[in-house]
Amino acid sequence: xxxxxxxxxxxxxxxxxxxxxxYVLVTFFLSQILAGLLLSIYPALQHWTNAQANDWxxxxxxxxxxxxxxxxxxxxGLLYLFLRGYRTSFAVVGLRKxxxxxxxxxxLAFPVxxxxxxxxxxxxxxxxxxxxxxxxxxxxxxxxxTLLPLVLTFISLVILPPxxxxxxxxxxxxxxxxxxxxxxxxxxxxxLIFASAHLPEGGSAGPLWIGAIDTFILSVVLCYLREKTNxxxxxxxLHALKNGVAFVALFxxxxx
Numbered sequence: 001x002x003x004x005x006x007x008x009x010x011x012x013x014x015x016x017x018x019x020x021x022x023y024v025l026v027t028f029f030l031s032q033i034l035a036g037l038l039l040s041i042y043p044a045l046q047h048w049t050n051a052q053a054n055d056w057x058x059x060x061x062x063x064x065x066x067x068x069x070x071x072x073x074x075x076x077g078l079l080y081l082f083l084r085g086y087r088t089s090f091a092v093v094g095l096r097k098x099x100x101x102x103x104x105x106x107x108l109a110f111p112v113x114x115x116x117x118x119x120x121x122x123x124x125x126x127x128x129x130x131x132x133x134x135x136x137x138x139x140x141x142x143x144x145x146t147l148l149p150l151v152l153t154f155i156s157l158v159i160l161p162p163x164x165x166x167x168x169x170x171x172x173x174x175x176x177x178x179x180x181x182x183x184x185x186x187x188x189x190x191x192l193i194f195a196s197a198h199l200p201e202g203g204s205a206g207p208l209w210i211g212a213i214d215t216f217i218l219s220v221v222l223c224y225l226r227e228k229t230n231x232x233x234x235x236x237x238l239h240a241l242k243n244g245v246a247f248v249a250l251f252x253x254x255x256x
Contacts, residue, residue: 012092013179015082020176021193024168027078028197035070039063064140065152072164079172093171094232102229106237113221113238120217121210133210138203144251158247162239169194169219170226170235183227191219218242 013020042063043053057063083089125133141153169190177186195216202208218239225234 012088013175014086014088015176017176017179017181020173021189023082024173024193027075027168031071031074031078034074035067038070039067059142061141061144061149061152065156067140068156068160072160075164075168079168090167090171093167093175094226094230095167095171096231096233098233099231102231102233103237105225105229106234107241109221109225109234109238110241113218113242116221117214117217121213124213128209131209132205135202135205135208135210137198137201137208137211139201139250141251150251153251154247158240158243162236162243165194166222166232166236166239170222171232174223174226178227183223187220187223187227190223191216194219 039057040053043056048056057067079093080090083092121133125131139157141156144150144153173193174186174190177189181189195212198211198215199207199209201211222235222238225238226232
C-alpha cells in the first residue's frame with residue numbers, strides 16, 4: 001500500500017517533476033543574484049568606493065543579515081508565483097498548520113541524525129584519503145559578540161534557512177520528484193542537490209566535502225520526516241535544532 005504522502009503528491013502536484021527540479025535550481029541562483037544586486041544599492045547611494053562597498057558587504061553583520069533576508073524572501077516569492085500559476089498553495093508542498101506532534105518528531109529525529117553523521121563521517125574519513133573533517137564552513141558572519149549582532153546572526157542561520165530550505169527542498173523539490181519516483185530515488189536526488197549546494201561553503205580552502213556529507217545525511221532524515229508526516233514542520237524543527245547547535249558552538253561557546 002502506498003503511503004498517504006505519496007498519494008497526496010500524485011493527486012495534488014500538477015506540474016512535471018523535472019520542471020520542479022529546474023525551477024528550484026534557477027530560483028536558488030536567481031534569488032542570490034537579485035539579493036546581491038539589491039544589497040549593492042545602499043553602497044551606491046552612499047557613493048562608496050568598490051573597496052568600501054566590498055568591505056561592508058563582507059564584514060557587516062547588518063549587510064549579511066539583509067542579504068540572507070532578501071535571498072530567502074525572493075526564493076519564497078518566486079515559489080509563490082509558481083504555485084499561484086498552478087492555482088495552488090504552499091499546503092501542496094507540506095506547509096500546513098503546525099502540529100505539536102510533528103515538532104516532537106523533529107526533536108526526536110535529532111539524535112538519529114547526529115549518530116548517523118558520526119558513524120558515516122567516521123567511515124568516510126577512513127576510506128577517503130585527505131578528507132578534512134575539521135574544515136571550517138564559511139557562513140559569512142564574523143566578529144559576532146554583542147546582543148544585536150547575535151540576534152541578527154541567529155535569525156539568519158537558525159530561523160530563515162530551515163524555514164526556506166525545507167519549503168523549497170523537502171517541500172517543493174522532494175514533493176515534485178515524489179510524484180513519479182520512489183521514496184528512495186526522490187530522497188537520493190533531493191539530498192544530492194542539497195549537499196552539492198553546500199560545497200562552495202568551504203571558501204578559499206576549496207569544496208566543503210565534509211559539509212556536503214553532513215547535509216546529505218541531514219537531508220535523508222528530513223526527507224523521511226517529510227514522507228512520514230506529510231508535513232514540513234518536523235523537518236523544520238530538526239533543521240533549526242541542527243543549526244541552533246552549530247550557532248551555540250560557534251558564537252556562544254566558541255567565542256569565549
